[in-house]
Amino acid sequence: MRVVVCDDEPLARERLSRIIREEGHEVVAQATTGIEAIERVKETTPDIVMLDIRMPEMDGVRCAKELNELPQPPAIIFVTAYDHYAIAAFKSNAIGYLLKPANKEELVDALSRATTLNSAQLNEIRRLENPMAQATRQHIAARTHRGIELIPLADIYYFTADQKYVQVRHKNGTVLIDETLKELEAEFGNIFFRVHRNALINLDYVEMLEAVDQGQYQVKFKNIDERLAISRRHLPVLRDKVQSM
Known part of the structure; x- marks a missing residue:
């Protein structure tokens, strides 16, 4: 070349x-x-x-x-x-x-x-x-030992808190970023819904809400095996959102 x-x-x-x-x-x-x-x-x-x-x-x-x-x-x-x-x-x-x-x-x-x-x-x-830029992001950026990757929001299943970082589960795997769930929810609240104090999910990838026991539910996603617990506080609103999709 x-x-x-x-x-x-x-x-x-x-x-x-x-x-x-x-x-x-x-x-x-x-x-x-x-x-x-x-x-x-x-x-x-x-x-x-x-x-x-x-x-x-x-x-x-x-x-x-x-x-x-x-x-x-x-x-x-x-x-x-x-x-x-x-x-x-x-x-x-x-x-x-x-x-x-x-x-x-x-x-x-x-x-x-x-x-x-x-x-x-x-x-x-x-x-x-330019962190002061106001344009809405369409990608999440993360760094590994190989450099910078831009992950389209549309490819992300969920964000979960992982100690000092946030784990991003997307179509091609999992990465860590140093943003907070609170920041992500404020920016992308129209796309991602909080189901627990440590998790935001992309509603487009919700297949169903599974009953576990004694009123406990978890999210089953399309195309992946992982499940995420749903807090009792967030369950009623999430159920309404899923039923209206």
């Missing part, structure tokens, strides 16, 4: 370029700003662009947005030192988001998975950069 590396730190550019070449790919150009990266992409038409986020003149998010508007946009992989821009962390099959210093294994994996950055992902990353 043909790659453009953009970072305002010379050592970071050289390290990324070296690893890319060792893996048999071609570094067709290097850039130090977002503006320069766009120029190099237009000149060389690469398959992938490695982008830092914090750079002078034009940051990586703005650069990615402009690159995505090209007739043949390259895939984007962000490489940044600023892990606190992500609310939570995990791998995405649609975008690479690596934390410096990214190791060789992470970089190779990102190169193999890189696909074109779409507008939903750009909006989510921009929101992470």
